Amino acid sequence: MTYLVAAYGVTIATLVGYAIQLLRARRKLRAAARGLPPTRLPKA
């Protein structure tokens, strides 16, 4: 069972982590293209 959890765990964590990294990079580039900061500014 440990081997099974390890195999699926590594696969899911890697693919999800990679997708999140790509989505974050895309958001930053889109913000840069619009001339905005990459993240939302906190409310005053």
Add this chain to the structure above:
Amino acid sequence: MNDPADPFAHDATPRRSSALEQRLGRFIAPLGWLLAALCVVYAWSVVEAPIDRTQGVIQKILYVHPPLAYGAYLGFVVTGVAGLIYLWLRREEFDRLAIAGAEVGVIFCTLMLITGPIWAKGTWGRYWSWDARLTLTLLLWFVYLAYLLLRSFSTGGERTARFAAVYGVLGVILIPLNYFIIEIFGSRSMHPENLERGSLGDGMGWPFLLGNLTLFVAFVYLVTLRWQLEELRAEEAFRLAGEADPMNESALR
């Protein structure tokens, strides 16, 4: 400025993205939702799948390891085909697709090289054996890892793209060899035989099919997203080049 008469002149001027890439970008969000739904069904099918009498629960790694292998092969084929199209048409979007295919292919190949030894430890009693297929898979991984290193260490431009395209096409030769090496080596290979129709036990076909479908959709999603990212980077480089030299930007427009 480049000599327009010389088609092989180095051109470091970043270009705008193509309409093809922009159209593909619209499919990313629906693909993501489809992938999320498929993941739920796939997880349920793996949990519900019967436990193999010989190998026990570890056999369920079969529902993720071969689909990862097919995804890796597909990624490298995308790199090779996109490289060929780039060499033929000289359109930069295909060079960017080649990069996306190689990166996602290397990730799938890495996961295949992790999940395989985990299964082997539970079944053979050791993580690795210098079996023909395992060795060739490792070689394939190194070939495309070197491709990514080549792309990351170079400054870009047409010369790099051309060299990378040729390299990516040549690397694809290893894929059929890797697949059929078990037939070539016969009983001397430790790796299980390639799956054939009816070779899975009762109730094991559906989770295997769903595993292939889910990881195929994950592959398409990641390649499209990565391709779009390259497109946005090219646009950003174009914008920065225009800011640095406004006359150049107006000329390009």
